Amino acid sequence: MESTRTRTRRATINDVASAAGLSRGTVSRVVNGERYVSEDAKLAVEEAILRVGYVRNSVARNLVRQKSGAIGLIIHEPHSLLFEDPNIGSILLGANAVLSAADYQLVSLIIDSERDSRRVADYLQGGLVDGAVIVSARASDPIALAVKNLGVPAAFVGHPPGIPDIPYVAIDNAAAAEAITARLLGTGRTRVGMIACALDRDSGQDRLAGFKAAMGDLFDPGLVVEYPLYTYGFGLEGMQELLRRRPDLDGVFAASDAVAAGAMTALQESGRQIPADVGIVGFDDSSWALRCRPQLSTVRQPADLLGKRAAELVLAQIRGLPSPAEVLETSVMWRGSA
Amino acid sequence: MESTRTRTRRATINDVASAAGLSRGTVSRVVNGERYVSEDAKLAVEEAILRVGYVRNSVARNLVRQKSGAIGLIIHEPHSLLFEDPNIGSILLGANAVLSAADYQLVSLIIDSERDSRRVADYLQGGLVDGAVIVSARASDPIALAVKNLGVPAAFVGHPPGIPDIPYVAIDNAAAAEAITARLLGTGRTRVGMIACALDRDSGQDRLAGFKAAMGDLFDPGLVVEYPLYTYGFGLEGMQELLRRRPDLDGVFAASDAVAAGAMTALQESGRQIPADVGIVGFDDSSWALRCRPQLSTVRQPADLLGKRAAELVLAQIRGLPSPAEVLETSVMWRGSA
DNA sequence: AGGTCTTCTGTGAACGTTCCCAGAGTAAGG
DNA sequence: CCTTACTCTGGGAACGTTCACAGAAGACCT
Numbered sequence: 001m002e003s004t005r006t007r008t009r010r011a012t013i014n015d016v017a018s019a020a021g022l023s024r025g026t027v028s029r030v031v032n033g034e035r036y037v038s039e040d041a042k043l044a045v046e047e048a049i050l051r052v053g054y055v056r057n058s059v060a061r062n063l064v065r066q067k068s069g070a071i072g073l074i075i076h077e078p079h080s081l082l083f084e085d086p087n088i089g090s091i092l093l094g095a096n097a098v099l100s101a102a103d104y105q106l107v108s109l110i111i112d113s114e115r116d117s118r119r120v121a122d123y124l125q126g127g128l129v130d131g132a133v134i135v136s137a138r139a140s141d142p143i144a145l146a147v148k149n150l151g152v153p154a155a156f157v158g159h160p161p162g163i164p165d166i167p168y169v170a171i172d173n174a175a176a177a178e179a180i181t182a183r184l185l186g187t188g189r190t191r192v193g194m195i196a197c198a199l200d201r202d203s204g205q206d207r208l209a210g211f212k213a214a215m216g217d218l219f220d221p222g223l224v225v226e227y228p229l230y231t232y233g234f235g236l237e238g239m240q241e242l243l244r245r246r247p248d249l250d251g252v253f254a255a256s257d258a259v260a261a262g263a264m265t266a267l268q269e270s271g272r273q274i275p276a277d278v279g280i281v282g283f284d285d286s287s288w289a290l291r292c293r294p295q296l297s298t299v300r301q302p303a304d305l306l307g308k309r310a311a312e313l314v315l316a317q318i319r320g321l322p323s324p325a326e327v328l329e330t331s332v333m334w335r336g337s338a
Numbered sequence: 339m340e341s342t343r344t345r346t347r348r349a350t351i352n353d354v355a356s357a358a359g360l361s362r363g364t365v366s367r368v369v370n371g372e373r374y375v376s377e378d379a380k381l382a383v384e385e386a387i388l389r390v391g392y393v394r395n396s397v398a399r400n401l402v403r404q405k406s407g408a409i410g411l412i413i414h415e416p417h418s419l420l421f422e423d424p425n426i427g428s429i430l431l432g433a434n435a436v437l438s439a440a441d442y443q444l445v446s447l448i449i450d451s452e453r454d455s456r457r458v459a460d461y462l463q464g465g466l467v468d469g470a471v472i473v474s475a476r477a478s479d480p481i482a483l484a485v486k487n488l489g490v491p492a493a494f495v496g497h498p499p500g501i502p503d504i505p506y507v508a509i510d511n512a513a514a515a516e517a518i519t520a521r522l523l524g525t526g527r528t529r530v531g532m533i534a535c536a537l538d539r540d541s542g543q544d545r546l547a548g549f550k551a552a553m554g555d556l557f558d559p560g561l562v563v564e565y566p567l568y569t570y571g572f573g574l575e576g577m578q579e580l581l582r583r584r585p586d587l588d589g590v591f592a593a594s595d596a597v598a599a600g601a602m603t604a605l606q607e608s609g610r611q612i613p614a615d616v617g618i619v620g621f622d623d624s625s626w627a628l629r630c631r632p633q634l635s636t637v638r639q640p641a642d643l644l645g646k647r648a649a650e651l652v653l654a655q656i657r658g659l660p661s662p663a664e665v666l667e668t669s670v671m672w673r674g675s676a
Numbered sequence: 677a678g679g680t681c682t683t684c685t686g687t688g689a690a691c692g693t694t695c696c697c698a699g700a701g702t703a704a705g706g
Numbered sequence: 707c708c709t710t711a712c713t714c715t716g717g718g719a720a721c722g723t724t725c726a727c728a729g730a731a732g733a734c735c736t
Contacts, residue, residue, distance in 0.1 A: 010465075010488075012692055023716045028694065036714055055488065058464025059401045060692035064721050068397070070461075079431060084424075084625065093417060096450055105457055108446035112434055119443055123408075126396025127348075127722095150348075150393065232629055265631060291570055293603065350722055361686045366724065374684055398722035402691050465692095 011052040020048035031056060062127075071095075071104050071314055072129040074120060074143060076111040076136055084231050084258050086286040087303040088135065091157055094307025095133050102315055104130070111143070121146040131314040133157065133307070136201065153317035155310040159202055159325075167323045169309040173203050176299045176330040177210025180281050181253050183297075184338050185214065187279055189251035193223035195238035195263060197230045197255040207255050207283060223249070230255060235262025243270055251279045251338065257288035260296055264337070279338030294336030301330050349390040358386035369394060400465075409433075409442050409652055410467040412458060412481060414449040414474055416567060423568060423596065424624040425641040426473065429495055432645025433471050440653055442468070449481075459484040469652040471495065471645070474539065491655035493648040497540050497663075505661045507647040511541050514637045514668040515548025518619050519591050521635075522676050523552065525617055527589035531561035533576035533601060535568045535593040545593050545621060561587070568593060573600025581608055589617045589676065595626035598634055602675070617676030632674030639668050 016027045022041055029037045030045040048054075062068045073095055075088060096106045107129065109120045121142045124132055131153035134143060144163050147154045156168035184192060194211045198204035212219050225241050227234035235254055239262065242249055252267075254260035260282030264274060272278050274294055282289060285300035309326055316323040354365045360379055367375045368383040375383075386392075400406045411433055413426060434444045445467065447458045459480045462470055469491035472481060482501050485492045494506035522530060532549045536542035550557050563579050565572035573592055577600065580587055590605075592598035598620030602612060610616050612632060620627060623638035647664055654661040 014692080024693085025695090025716055026714085029715090032694085036712090038714060041714080053487070055463045057401075057692055058460070058466050059397060059406070060721090061464075061694070062721095063395075063397045063401050063692080063723085064694045066721070070466075092448065093450060096448055096454070100451060100454055100457070103457070105461055106448070108448070110430065110434055110444070110446070112431060113438060116434070116438055119438070119441070122396070123443055125393045126399075128396050128408075149391070232625070261629075265629070269631070287570070291599075291603070293607070352722080362723085363686055363725090364684085367685090370724085374682090376684060379684080395722055398691090399724070400691095401693085401722080402724045404691070 010057070011054040012057070013054070015052050016045065016048045016054045019052050020044040066127075067130050068128055069104055070107050070129045071099050071311065072120075072124060072132040073106055073108045074111065074124075074132055074134045075108060076117075076134075076141065076143070078229060079112070085256075086288070087284060087301075087306075090286075090303035091135060091307035091310075094304035095311040096307075097304075098308045098311035098315070104315075106311075117142055124152055125150050131318055133310045133314055136160075153314050155313035155317075155323070157306050157310045161202055167313045167317070167325050169306055169313060169326045169328065170202075171301050171306070171328050171330050173206035174210040174213070176301070176332075177207040177253070177283065178214040179210075179330075180283070180297070180299050180332050181211050181214035183332055183334065184251050184253060184279055184281050185218070187251075187275070187338055189279055189338075190218060191220075191223070191246060191249050192218065192251035192253065193220075193225070193242045193246065193249055194253045195235060195242070195255055195259050196224055196226045197234060197259060198228065199226055200228070204255065211253050222246070227259075230259055232258045232262040235259035236266045237262070239263035239266035240270075243267075249278060252281075254280060254282045257282040257284045257286045257296060257298055260298070260337075261288045261292055264292055264296075275336065275338045281338050285333050289333070289335070292337065296337045297335045298333050299330050300333045302328055348395070349392040350395070351392070353390050354383065354386045354392045357390050358382040404465075405468050406466055407442055408445050408467045409437050409649070410458075410462060410470040411444055411446045412449065412462075412470055412472045413446060414455075414472075414479065414481070417450070423594075424626070425622060425639075425644075428641035429473060429645035429648075432642035433649040434645075435642075436646045436649035436653070442653075444649075455480055462490055463488050469656055471648045471652055474498075491652050493651035493655075493661070495644050495648045499540055505651045505655070505663050507644055507651060507664045507666065508540075509639050509644070509666050509668050511544035512548040512551070514639070514670075515545040515591070515621065516552040517548075517668075518621070518635070518637050518670050519549050519552035521670055521672065522589050522591060522617055522619050523556070525589075525613070525676055527617055527676075528556060529561070529584060529587050530556065530589035530591065531558075531563070531580045531584065531587055532591045533565065533573060533580070533593055533597050534562055535565045535572060535597060537564055538566070542593065549591050560584070565597075568597055570596045570600040570603075573597035573602075574604045575600070577601035577604035578608075581605075587616060590619070592618060592620045595620040595622040595624045595634060595636055598636070598675075599626045599630055602630055602634075613674065613676045619676050623671050627671070627673070630675060634675045635673045636671050637668050638671045640666055 013024055013027050017024045026041055027045050030042050099106045111117050111120055125146050133155055135157045154166055159168045159170045196208045225238045227238055252263055254263050260280055267274055267278055282296045282298040285298045289296040289298045305328055313323040351362055351365050355362045364379050365383050368380050437444045449455050449458055463484050471493055473495045492504055497506045497508045534546045563576045565576055590601055592601050598618055605612055605616055620634045620636040623636045627634040627636045643666055651661040
């Protein structure tokens with residue numbers, strides 16, 4: 001009986017009020033730690049709360065306050081990246097750090113199907129979150145539209161083409177790719193290929209563009225292989241293909257560290273020495289880079305900072321402050337692989 | 339003016355009703371796709387919705403329906419694991435698949451500080467979710483308490499000690515560890531060590547226990563090194579320590595694949611051949627296993643299934659069905675590393 | 677014509693809070 | 707003793723839905 005009752009109906013603020021012999025208003029003031037409540041009343045309410053087992057219903061609270069205190073983080077990635085790409089974890093934790101400090105709850109929503117996409121859009125529009133950080137959206141997303149139409153405060157990590165007006169925080173992929181390719185060329189290589197990935201996204205396109213720019217006259221379209229995702233597996237495959245096309249290759253730019261790790265495995269299995277025979281560089285400076293032997297020369301991108309700044313952009317919008325797009329600095333980390 | 343108004347006040351169901359010249363109730367029926375609404379009314383409402391730009395307020399809806407249609411997934415892991423452990427991604431996607439099919443929204447909440455812990459507990463108790471899947475909770479968590487006290491439908495992935503009464507889905511870590519250690523011994527090794535991790539958790543404890551059981555008389559406490567987390571870095575470090583203690587070691591059981599990968603790096607850097615000089619086995623059968631050279635012999639644990647079943651347990655509780663704890667099967671994947 | 681069933685519509689009553697205002701009581705200041 | 711100010715409390719109104727019920731209108735049968 002007792003347990004059925006508790007399971008069936010939770011104690012409300014009114015139950016507390018009558019248990020304490022006080023009014024709803026006073027209980028609310030105690031629960032929210034407001035001023036203008038006597039010591040006696042406070043004690044009585046606290047005792048009553050314990051007695052009836054009250055816990056505040058946030059749904060009702062959110063309804064009347066017209067806000068939820070939550071920020072959504074939308075992850076729209078294919079399966080494999082959720083495992084392989086350490087950047088996502090860093091972005092998540094970066095955003096969480098900022099939001100947690102501002103006493104917002106970060107709720108992550110992952111999109112893994114068309115159905116998810118619609119449901120998440122509903123979630124965003126329904127008032128369940130006060131804003132959203134969007135990681136790697138596609139331009140075609142219903143998410144981006146939903147955000148735009150309803151004016152939900154939002155910020156993108158990365159800069160999806162075709163979605164203006166929404167603040168974003170990104171890095172200059174092209175410039176960074178150009179810089180590290182130039183550095184690789186500086187070691188005296190002349191036959192340099194690239195394993196390009198995710199060309200459906202700005203990051204993929206820009207890294208390829210930067211590579212081309214750095215190569216200049218040395219650029220050979222036949223030495224670029226293209227794959228859909230930044231994964232270890234495609235790195236392995238891509239390197240094998242490059243070696244088939246050009247066995248005397250002496251340098252490779254892999255579009256990410258995971259890709260580079262796969263490529264290094266392929267190089268080593270083919271009997272080549274790194275960096276003596278072939279120099280290789282990556283992109284991200286994720287945990288992969290230090291795990292490679294030799295350690296990987298790569299572009300350091302501040303993934304956690306991307307998450308932090310994006311969260312800050314969302315908070316700024318909520319507070320009515322300006323939220324300008326931002327491009328973060330990258331740097332080349334030169335290690336043993338080239 | 340226009341934009342200020344839309345930003346300031348969203349259209350409500352009443353706005354739609356008066357725009358369509360119909361009542362609140364009829365609009366609600368249209369929005370929810372219920373029967374008993376004439377074709378004319380339906381058209382008028384749909385037109386009005388478009389005209390005023392109405393989108394349903396889920397907060398109000400959830401309040402009156404006394405449910406949210408959302409399930410929380412609570413991740414309580416130290417930083418590094420969020421990046422290194424592919425199991426978490428698999429669990430997440432497994433749970434999402436089940437919940438998405440049942441039209442529930444999965445919301446992931448990560449706990450990264452004491453403050454997060456309290457906030458997440460509030461989130462769970464406040465009626466914002468209808469249930470929760472809890473990944474790797476500690477017994478001391480306020481989360482577990484919150485779940486127990488309020489009777490929020492919940493299921494654990496893994497089986498934290500000291501929390502009875504809440505359904506869980508787990509694997510038999512001890513039996514699996516014993517099996518793979520026995521298999522390793524079957525290759526004729528006699529000086530076998532273990533890199534044990536996460537002994538504050540049942541998985542860590544049980545894997546160590548299974549190792550001891552399989553070793554029997556061969557067990558040497560001096561050949562077990564202990565580390566707090568299942569990471570590549572600790573695998574590297576642990577292997578170096580083991581080699582220092584016992585240079586003629588001929589076998590290692592690493593508590594996870596990531597740990598094994600680190601250990602393999604250490605072994606290879608010390609000039610040892612795998613599996614000729616030293617045989618090594620891991621645990622998880624994550625993407626790490628296939629990346630190692632030689633590929634890693636390991637215990638396959640169905641991480642996505644853990645997520646799926648846990649989600650199903652939560653749904654069962656919501657529906658008032660029985661939700662018995664479950665132990666999933668593991669199997670030994672024998673590859674080239676031993 | 678009267679009855680019953682079905683379809684359709686409108687409206688009051690929740691859901692559980694917070695916010696705001698009014699009023700009572702007390703203290704301080706002239 | 708009258709203001710004025712401050713502290714404390716209670717309760718009405720609102721937040722935006724869904725739900726249950728009542729009643730109207732039409733179809734169909736006897």
